[in-house]
Each structure stands twice: as structure tokens, then as C-alpha cells.
Amino acid sequence: MKQQILILGAGFAGMWAALSAARLTDLHGRHDIEITVLAPRPELRIRPRFYEAGVENFAAPLLPLFAATGVKFITGVASEIDSASQQVWYHNEQDQLAAVRYDRLVLATGSQMAPALPGAQQYAFDVDQMESAARLEQHLAALAERPESVARNTVIVCGGGFTGIELATELPARLRAILGDSAAIRVIIVDRSPVAGGRYSEQLRGVIEQASAELGVEWMLNAEIKAIDESGLTLKNGEHIASSTVVLTVGVQASPLTRQIAAERDPQGRLHVDGQLRVIGQNAVYATGDVAFASTDDQGNHALMTCQHAIMLGRFVGYNVAADLLGVEPLPYSQVNYVTCLDLGAWGAVYTEGWDQVVKSTREEAKKIKVAITNELIYPPQAEREAAFAAADPLAPFV
Ligand SMILES: Cc1cc2nc3c(=O)[nH]c(=O)nc-3n(C[C@H](O)[C@H](O)[C@H](O)COP(=O)(O)OP(=O)(O)OC[C@H]3O[C@@H](n4cnc5c(N)ncnc54)[C@H](O)[C@@H]3O)c2cc1C
Structure with a gap:
């Protein structure tokens, strides 16, 4: 029987986790590890654009990308994580309760307003x-x-x-x-x-x-x-x-599924993870994206609930969860660069670099950067195996 990596959530973190895990198993020529994403629908919803008009357009399909990279997809909403028996209960498309087992679980169910x-x-x-x-x-x-x-x-x-x-x-x-x-x-x-x-x-x-x-x-x-x-x-x-x-726009909390993992959580409900993004105190459970409270560097900074962090957390967690099953060295998560690009409507935008938010550009110039980020950079890679695997490498340049 194949070993199972189960990823809950098909957001920025979940999608990149799947691609990164698929990339590493492919690099090692291993076909005995199956990577499955379970989420309500096979699309990446571009949450950073939800303040714009035309919101129904801000989603990108994932099935062609998953097919090209050998990632399985299950349509469902997870309701119970049973860490003892290593299985997840979920409601499928017909709203029936079903179960899926895992050897390693990646929680990537994001955040929501509460x-x-x-x-x-x-x-x-x-x-x-x-x-x-x-x-x-x-x-x-x-x-x-x-x-x-x-x-x-x-x-x-x-x-x-x-x-x-x-x-x-x-x-x-x-x-x-x-x-x-x-x-x-x-x-x-x-x-x-x-x-x-x-x-x-x-x-x-x-x-x-x-x-x-x-x-x-x-x-x-x-x-x-x-x-x-x-x-x-x-x-x-x-x-x-x-x-x-x-x-x-206030009161955002990590997905309620985090409460089902016996581990420490931060005030926003995010699970404390170690350098490999494994939930502290858990052997088989990893957390990533908005559900992870992760250290980004040795300066005391932590990942924020941003897509910028979710993308990199996804690439690293996918690598590490696969490395765990493959028995190869993990890659400690590190994300030293931090930028912000804030849309300011008809005025333009503002772009800053570093945790001390030094303003690097404003107005139309910054707006071009904002558009490049939200309309291109954060969308899924092409549904083509080599290109997707190259982009999923945690050490590939990002921002
Ligand atoms: C209006 C707005 C503007 C933003 N602007 C920016 C910005 O400018 N820059 C920036 O970096 N970030 C921005 N963000 C934050 C960014 O969108 C999030 O940090 C990012 O989406 C987190 O990615 P994620 O993969 O952890 O979670 P999500 O993108 O939320 O994905 C979660 C996934 O889990 C699935 N899921 C949830 N519950 C279950 C369940 N029970 N079972 C199975 N699947 C489940 C969801 O369907 C989804 O597929 C913004 C967010 C909002 C709302």
C-alpha cells in the first residue's frame, strides 16, 4: 500500500505544499508515496483580490495542474481529524461522511473571520x-x-x-x-x-x-x-x-480545525510549529499558511497571515513532509525578505521593503508592482510538470 500525504486545503499553502511534495518524491524517483489534496473545490481562490469589484472572477482551476503533477484531489470539507487512528473524516460532494487515512497530514485550511x-x-x-x-x-x-x-x-x-x-x-x-x-x-x-x-x-x-x-x-x-x-x-x-x-475586516482567526490538534496555539489560533513546520508535539501532523505560527528568521520575526508567507510556507512544508517519508534531510523554513504592497485605490499604491517597512515606491509605480503581484505572481503555475516543479522548489527565488 502506498504511503499517504494528505493535505487539507487548496489555498496558497495547500497548493504549493502538494506541488513541492510531488516534486521531491519525483526527484527521488519514488512512486510509493501518494499526495492527496482534500478541499471543498479544486480551485485556488485569490483572497488578496476580494476587496476589488468582480470577485467571482478571482479563482484559478487546479485540476489540470494536479493532473500534470500527479497530485490526487478529493472534493470535501474536513470535519474531524483523528490523530490516533491517522484519518480524517469529511463530508463529500453528496454531503455523506467519508474517511481518508494518512501517514502524514498537512493542515492548510487557512483562516476566516470570526x-x-x-x-x-x-x-x-x-x-x-x-x-x-x-x-x-x-x-x-x-x-x-x-x-x-x-x-x-x-x-x-x-x-x-x-x-x-x-x-x-x-x-x-x-x-x-x-x-x-x-x-x-x-x-x-x-x-x-x-x-x-x-x-x-x-x-x-x-x-x-x-x-x-x-x-x-x-x-x-x-x-x-x-x-x-x-x-x-x-x-x-x-x-x-x-x-x-x-x-x-477585523477578527480573523485560524481555521477551527486547529482546535482538534493537541498542541499550543497563538491568540489567532495558529498552531506552533518547529523549523520543519511540524506541529510541536505531533509526529505526523504539519501545519502551514494561515494555520501555522512559524518563525521566519533568527531575528524574532514570525510569519504573518499573508499570502506572501503562505506560498513559502507551502513550498517548505511540502518538501519537509515528503523528506520525512523519504528519509532525506529536511529543509528548515526560512523567509528573511518581507515586503508589503498596499493598494490605495485611485491614488495608486505603496511598496515597502523589510520588517521596518521602508517605503520604496508609491503611486503609479507601486501600483504596477501591486498588479504584477496580485494578477500574476500569486496565481498557480502553468499546468505543466517541469514548470510547476521548478516553481515549487523552496529555494527558488520568490520575493
Ligand atoms: C481581502 C483580503 C486581502 C488580502 N490581501 C493580502 C495581500 O495584499 N497580501 C498578502 O500577502 N496577503 C493578503 N491576504 C491574506 C491571504 O489571502 C491569506 O494569508 C492567504 O490566503 C492564506 O493562504 P492559506 O493557503 O493559508 O489559506 P487560504 O487561502 O484561506 O486557503 C484555505 C484553503 O482551505 C480550504 N478549507 C477551509 N476549511 C476546510 C475544511 N474544513 N476542509 C477542507 N478544506 C478546507 C479552503 O477552501 C481553501 O482551499 C488578504 C486576505 C484577504 C481576505
Whole structure:
């Protein structure tokens, strides 16, 4: 019987884990190890683009790529990981419960919003998953049919992190296209920080402030959200902002499947992993992408919940899980370079390098970099064996 590497999730981390594991087994000429990806659908959803209009287009098919590289795919949603018997229970396409066994498991089920705010489930929107981003898009389009009002014209973005900023700076143009140039549009970012972009470098903050001011995006700072209802948002200080569209970008947590692994987790639910990306305390379970709390270097930095990290974590975990079964030396995960490229809507973008976020380019120049990253670099490789294996090499240049 073949040995099984089972990868849960077909996001950036899961897809690259599969290709990288397939590459290493191929390099060693071994055909007794099977690599299987289990996920709800055989496509890579490009989450970093979900704040843009046209969200239903941001997915790339994976079956041709998996066929070219010898990776098996199972359509399903995993519900239970049984570490003792080394099998995973999942619901298949017919919603029947089925089981698949593994010799090594790679958890790559990503992250999702888990809002705890009163009224959030019922009244708030988000751009976290394709379905919820599509719901927001439909809602925005339907605003045009409503009578003019302050609430109709006001969009509140809760959270001034990267996702909140990218969405908010994109919205003035999107809203004008829907509501017309004469509508008194307001886009407000609500954040508990005392300064706009408070968690970023001073240089980056300066750019964010300038772009926000030029686009007319307002920041409501030192603001703690109390509740959301159909009339808008209420702050803990009692202030109420009328809005038909409150969008949450805060409260992202690692996939709930992480709770089924007996191991330490960080406050976002990510599993602590060692240098090989094996879950600490587990022999047969690895974690990667948004579910892994992994050290990136010897300077005390850790991987963030970003696609930039998920791609490299995927390439390394695939190598290491295959090396484990092949009995060859693992490759410790290391990702020293860190860049950010933040879309700032019609203003352009900003590109920084290093953990201290030194601004390297802005406006149109940075926008070209952003487009190259989100429209090309992060998409799957060609469905061609040699090209895919070359790209899956953890030591191949990335950023
Ligand atoms: C709006 C937005 C903007 C972003 N912008 C950026 C950016 O500019 N730059 C950047 O680097 N990052 C960005 N990110 C973050 C980035 O998208 C994530 O860090 C990245 O997608 C993580 O990759 P992943 O493979 O770990 O998880 P995901 O991409 O979330 O993939 C998870 C996979 O697991 C599957 N899955 C989930 N549950 C189960 C289950 N129970 N059983 C089986 N399969 C399951 C999913 O269907 C999916 O295939 C952004 C995210 C969002 C939402």
C-alpha cells in the first residue's frame, strides 16, 4: 500500500505544499508515496483580490495542474481529524461522511473571520471569503435602487489594517460608479488606534494618511465598536453612525480545525510549529499558511497571515513532509525578505521593503508592482510538470 500525504486545503499553502511534495518524491524517483489534496473545490481562490469589484472572477482551476503533477484531489470539507487512528473524516460532494487515512497530514485550511461583535453576523459585510465578498458587491450595486440618504451614501469599514485600507481606498471610485458623481459619498475607517495606520512604520503611515486625505477617506480613531444594526454602527462612547453598509475586516482567526490538534496555539489560533513546520508535539501532523505560527528568521520575526508567507510556507512544508517519508534531510523554513504592497485605490499604491517597512515606491509605480503581484505572481503555475516543479522548489527565488 502506498504511503499517504494528505493535505487539507487548496489555498496558497495547500497548493504549493502538494506541488513541492510531488516534486521531491519525483526527484527521488519514488512512486510509493501518494499526495492527496482534500478541499471543498479544486480551485485556488485569490483572497488578496476580494476587496476589488468582480470577485467571482478571482479563482484559478487546479485540476489540470494536479493532473500534470500527479497530485490526487478529493472534493470535501474536513470535519474531524483523528490523530490516533491517522484519518480524517469529511463530508463529500453528496454531503455523506467519508474517511481518508494518512501517514502524514498537512493542515492548510487557512483562516476566516470570526466576528464576536453584537449584530455582526446579521448586519455586517466582509471581504474575507468569495461568497461574502460577492454578497457585499451585490449589496453595493443594489444601493443605487434605494432613495438618497446619509445611510445609503455612507460605508463604514471596521478596522484600519491592510485589508481595511485597501477596501476603503477602493470604495470611493466603486461607489461613484454605482451612485453617480453627485452623491455625497462617505467612506469611514473606524479603528481603535489613536493614529491612522497605527501599527505600521512612520513612513508608511505618512503615505496612508496622504492617500486617504486625497481620496476623501475619513478615519475615525480611538473608536471602539459596541454593536452593528440595520441603521449602522454604535461606538462604545455612545456615538451612532448611520450607514447601510458596515464592513468588518477585523477578527480573523485560524481555521477551527486547529482546535482538534493537541498542541499550543497563538491568540489567532495558529498552531506552533518547529523549523520543519511540524506541529510541536505531533509526529505526523504539519501545519502551514494561515494555520501555522512559524518563525521566519533568527531575528524574532514570525510569519504573518499573508499570502506572501503562505506560498513559502507551502513550498517548505511540502518538501519537509515528503523528506520525512523519504528519509532525506529536511529543509528548515526560512523567509528573511518581507515586503508589503498596499493598494490605495485611485491614488495608486505603496511598496515597502523589510520588517521596518521602508517605503520604496508609491503611486503609479507601486501600483504596477501591486498588479504584477496580485494578477500574476500569486496565481498557480502553468499546468505543466517541469514548470510547476521548478516553481515549487523552496529555494527558488520568490520575493
Ligand atoms: C481581502 C483580503 C486581502 C488580502 N490581501 C493580502 C495581500 O495584499 N497580501 C498578502 O500577502 N496577503 C493578503 N491576504 C491574506 C491571504 O489571502 C491569506 O494569508 C492567504 O490566503 C492564506 O493562504 P492559506 O493557503 O493559508 O489559506 P487560504 O487561502 O484561506 O486557503 C484555505 C484553503 O482551505 C480550504 N478549507 C477551509 N476549511 C476546510 C475544511 N474544513 N476542509 C477542507 N478544506 C478546507 C479552503 O477552501 C481553501 O482551499 C488578504 C486576505 C484577504 C481576505
